[in-house]
Amino acid sequence: MKTDLEPFILSINNLDETILQDVTPAFRHYEYPKGYFLLKAGKVCDQLWFMTKGCVRYFYTDENGKEANTWFSLDEQIVTDTISFVTRKPAQESIQVVEDASFYAIDCEAIQRLLKKHHAFALWYIKLVEKHYIEQVEDRIADLQFLDAKQRYEKLTTLYPSITNRISLGHIASYLNITQETLSRIRSGKL
Amino acid sequence: MKTDLEPFILSINNLDETILQDVTPAFRHYEYPKGYFLLKAGKVCDQLWFMTKGCVRYFYTDENGKEANTWFSLDEQIVTDTISFVTRKPAQESIQVVEDASFYAIDCEAIQRLLKKHHAFALWYIKLVEKHYIEQVEDRIADLQFLDAKQRYEKLTTLYPSITNRISLGHIASYLNITQETLSRIRSGKL
DNA sequence: TCTAGAATTTGATCTACATCAAAATGCTTT
DNA sequence: AAAGCATTTTGATGTAGATCAAATTCTAGA
Numbered sequence: 001m002k003t004d005l006e007p008f009i010l011s012i013n014n015l016d017e018t019i020l021q022d023v024t025p026a027f028r029h030y031e032y033p034k035g036y037f038l039l040k041a042g043k044v045c046d047q048l049w050f051m052t053k054g055c056v057r058y059f060y061t062d063e064n065g066k067e068a069n070t071w072f073s074l075d076e077q078i079v080t081d082t083i084s085f086v087t088r089k090p091a092q093e094s095i096q097v098v099e100d101a102s103f104y105a106i107d108c109e110a111i112q113r114l115l116k117k118h119h120a121f122a123l124w125y126i127k128l129v130e131k132h133y134i135e136q137v138e139d140r141i142a143d144l145q146f147l148d149a150k151q152r153y154e155k156l157t158t159l160y161p162s163i164t165n166r167i168s169l170g171h172i173a174s175y176l177n178i179t180q181e182t183l184s185r186i187r188s189g190k191l
Numbered sequence: 192m193k194t195d196l197e198p199f200i201l202s203i204n205n206l207d208e209t210i211l212q213d214v215t216p217a218f219r220h221y222e223y224p225k226g227y228f229l230l231k232a233g234k235v236c237d238q239l240w241f242m243t244k245g246c247v248r249y250f251y252t253d254e255n256g257k258e259a260n261t262w263f264s265l266d267e268q269i270v271t272d273t274i275s276f277v278t279r280k281p282a283q284e285s286i287q288v289v290e291d292a293s294f295y296a297i298d299c300e301a302i303q304r305l306l307k308k309h310h311a312f313a314l315w316y317i318k319l320v321e322k323h324y325i326e327q328v329e330d331r332i333a334d335l336q337f338l339d340a341k342q343r344y345e346k347l348t349t350l351y352p353s354i355t356n357r358i359s360l361g362h363i364a365s366y367l368n369i370t371q372e373t374l375s376r377i378r379s380g381k382l
Numbered sequence: 383t384c385t386a387g388a389a390t391t392t393g394a395t396c397t398a399c400a401t402c403a404a405a406a407t408g409c410t411t412t
Numbered sequence: 413a414a415a416g417c418a419t420t421t422t423g424a425t426g427t428a429g430a431t432c433a434a435a436t437t438c439t440a441g442a
Contacts, residue, residue, distance in 0.1 A: 060333055060337065062337070068336060068337055070332055070333060070336060071332075082324060082328075083324075083325060083328070083329055086321045086324070086325065087325065092330075092333070093333075115314060115317070116314075119310035119313060122310060122313035122314055122317065123306060123307075123313055125317060126306070126313065126316060126317060126320065129317065129320050129321070129324070130277045130320070133273060133274075133277070133320070133324055134274055134277065134278065136328070137273075137274070137327070137328055138274055139283070140332060141261055141262075141331060141332065141335065142251055142261060142283065142284075144332065144335040144336060145259060145261060145335060145368045146251065146253070146259055146368070148398075148399095149398085149399075168418095168419075168420095169419070169420065170419075170420090177336045177337070178399070178400085179399075179400060179401075180419085180420075180421090181399090181400085181401085181402095181420090181421080181422085182398090182399055182400075183420095184420055184421050184422085185399095185421085185422085187420095187421095188421075188422095190422090191398085191399085339428075339429090340428085340429075359389075359390095360389070360390065361389075361390090369429070369430085370429075370430060370431080371389085371390075371391090372390090372391075372392085372429090372430085372431085373428090373429055373430075374390095375390060375391050375392085376391080376392085376429095378390095378391095379391075379392095381391095381392090382428085382429085
């Protein structure tokens, strides 16, 4: 039942059939419902997930227990807390499924083993890290610094037209770092 | 005169002497004065620099020609526009020396060649990308979302105590995305 | 040492978005 | 279909930091 795993792997970078045969068994398939935590802040992120469908949010919890979303990943994306995964230190953020999702997961140890074993896998992994960096970082820092709430909302809905159907106003407002009230006013054109 | 290059390379990850001998000639040494542009927005970033001392700023220029700093790197840091370097697309941002600086530079082509040639170099490069990701991203997105101007200023000066001596108030205000006036008031304790 | 331009500080007002409170709407479960 | 809860919308007021204008301090060259 791993029919969609290989295309996902090969979409990152090509890998010879022989190496692919050694790589695919390192992945396991999971289905998680809305509300499930892939990662809780304070734990080391030990997995890297390929999400094939669904939606997750990344969020911080402040000292008062208030949550603040920093990101959403929808459908076919790499999901992990890169900093924790790389440093082996406890994650600052949590990752939670917000729409039932399926994943292929590989753990850190398997990656380290494959990196040492196959030069070609190391080249593949470089592409993965680069791709993930771009997904997570591109424009985001500049947007946070230079766009106001309305512009960021418009950019988000342009980039992910389905997001407003799939994620609640509260979650989106939290991501935009504005209140629900303000987002509601933006949506209705009063701002 | 490449005495400090090898320690810098080895500080990323260990490399066997034989491979190191093949890697070091790919780097060239440069000294650039304040004001020099390592990268101008619109050009593809073709180089990766190891800065051994000095200071650079990363900034965007908006449609009105107004500049906004997104980052500073001081002294011993990796300097490059990762997105452009990886995607080979024109950079959105510019990188400029703000305090006379020395660098060891390697170009993209040399990296690609060495990646294919040496498995160990690929493992080294993974460490480099990870290190750079952490330098550039760690906490930064969360800080932008959750800290106010004063908190971000305090964090910046804690992280880089020398920054206020080395970088003008205008550049720092631009990075904090506040006006010079507001930063001046923060410094004097009026906010 | 003097001077001009640049950098920084100070003051007064304005605005985007927050906060608090309440009303309206939508979604489940029986 | 009604009840009950969660989500979204609306309204009134407060505040951090912007903007505009001017004064002050620093700094480099003559």
